[in-house]
Amino acid sequence: MHIVNARLRQRSELYRLETDNGVFSAITAQDAPIKATEGQLDAGGKLLCAPFIEPHIHLDAALTAGEPAWNESGTLFEGIERWGERKPMLSEADIRARVLKTLNLLIGNGVQFVRTHADTSDPSLVGLKTLCALRDELKDKIDIQVVAFPQDGLLSYPGGDRLMEEALEIGADVVGGIPHFEYTRELGVASMKRVIELAMKYDRLVDVHCDEIDDPNSRFLEVLACEALFNDLGSRVTASHTVAMHSYDNAYCSKLFLLLKRSGINFISCPTESIHLQGRFDTYPKRRGVTRVKELNEAGINVCFAEDSIFDPWYSLGNGKLLRTLDFGLHICQMMGYKDFSQALSLITDNSARTLNIEDRYGIEVGKPASFNLLEGEDDYSVLRNQGDVLLSVRHGKTIMQREPARIITPPWIG
Incomplete structure (x- = not known):
């Protein structure tokens, strides 16, 4: 050609x-x-x-909104509850059919690389097994990374740690976590240390749903960044969401950013999903509930955008168009200067490639x-x-x- x-x-x-x-x-x-x-x-x-890159999506849950019930409150936690009701209905055939439809949407909109989370809070691990199989079957058509994601907690969910190791033995590419959903702060901190330990044991990347909550006291990002720094894993570690950063005070953030810069970790923001899920407990003023994308970017910290969901219990829209996500994200994050516009595509291309550790072939x-x-x-x-x-x-x-x-x-x- x-x-x-x-x-x-x-x-x-x-x-x-x-x-x-x-x-x-x-x-x-x-x-x-x-x-x-x-x-x-x-x-x-x-x-x-x-090519465009979708660095954070939940393919195992795609196209399940309203099954068996809708998320009426629009909160993250009701979304998790609704997904818990859908999980018993999962089968390989069900997941495969929905994933293939969703991938067709993504490919039709210029996406050639995908990082998908697969729920490991399921003793059958059917979602993870199916996604790993599809990853291998479709490798000539699209690149897929599978994150072993403990939706209900790595340490709080019964057998969660064992299921995570099983998922990594099966072949998950990335170790996930959700520290703010663990029962206590102590368990959240321990889960971050365990995630890094597993990543080193199995030589895998890390992508944590970190501080996806409006609570300004949710500060697991500092723990993840510290563990990445102390173990020299920064470029292989990603913090997704980090929306509590929107509620941190500036004095704390000025200190935090020194650690983030030093650690070298990556960030993924899902602006359309976060602005929908967060701020649900506020009246007015109402928080945007999106991480500090503009400030991270200006500090030279790698950050990219993702869609997160397509018609699932957390977000009942979505169409695979990352340009839509980019447009919304720049508005939401107040990145509306000409310099922002002139470099905008990096948020769904080059920055995402760095996050997925694929720069050598991208x-x-x-x-x-x-x-x-x-x-x-x-x-x-x-x-x-x-x-x-x-x-x-x-x-x-x-x-x-x-x-x-x-x-x-x-x-x-x-x-």
């Missing part, structure tokens, strides 16, 4: 890209637009960027896999402002999704 007249992020020139055996073999600037010859793809001045560079999206727009700002479609998604040099751009027919009264 040879591509001509493409624009690349943060660059003003047009580019020609060549691939060989599914790998970028040459990337050269063009002095001017050129006419595509047979066999060449004419990008037409549109933006070619690295990006528009010679020698890396020829995987990319062609977007309706010429730069981050225009794609974001117009919510430009993903026109083409190519994986390892092979087209996996293509759509025609919308045609606008000028009404006669415009003249």
Whole structure:
């Protein structure tokens, strides 16, 4: 595949890209637009960027909203309760059918890498086993990382620690945790130490649902960051949500950010889900309940956006469109300056690749896999402002999704 007249992020020139055996073999600037010859793809001045990444989603729960009951309060904890009622209905066939539908949504919107959580607070581990099997079956179509996630607590749920080890033996890629849902602060702290211990024992990444609560006294992030720092695991550790940070006072945060920067851990924010779930116990003023994305970003701490849910007990919307999440996230986090807009796509591409530890095989560079999206727009700002479609998604040099751009027919009264 040879591509001509493409624009690349943060660059003003047009580019020609060549691939060989599914790998970028040459990337050269063009002095001017050129006419595509047979066999060449004419990008037409549109933006070619690295594939979108969904770094935090719950595929085992996708498409289950209202089964058997709806989350009427809209709270995180009722969502967990509703999911607990759905778990006895799980089977391999049920999970497989829903996951494949959800992955089709994601792939159709330019996503080629997914990190999914799989609930291990289930003695059968059917969700985790099914997701690991699908990961292996679909590896030529999409990259999937599976997080062993103890939804009901690693140490508070009976046998939770044993189930976590079993999940890692089965082949989960990432160790998860949920310290704020453990029964006591002591158990929450112990769970963070145990998560790091297991990650080192099994040589796995870490992704913790951390401080997903409005309580300003929920401070397990400092424990996770300390353990990552002391064990030199920072780049392999991710703190997801961290919404309690929205309620921390600035004096504490100024100290906390020194630790976070030193630790090198990554952050994932799920802005549409968090603004929906958090602040539910407030009247007014009502908290946004989203972590300090802008401040993390400005401090040089790696942070990315995720959708989190698609039509499940926690969030009854969702459509696999990360550009929608990005748009909402920038509004919610008050990242509305031109500099924010001009670098916006990093929050669903490069920053996410760093979080998933896949930078060695990700990006528009010679020698890396020829995987990319062609977007309706010429730069981050225009794609974001117009919510430009993903026109083409190519994986390892092979087209996996293509759509025609919308045609606008000028009404006669415009003249």
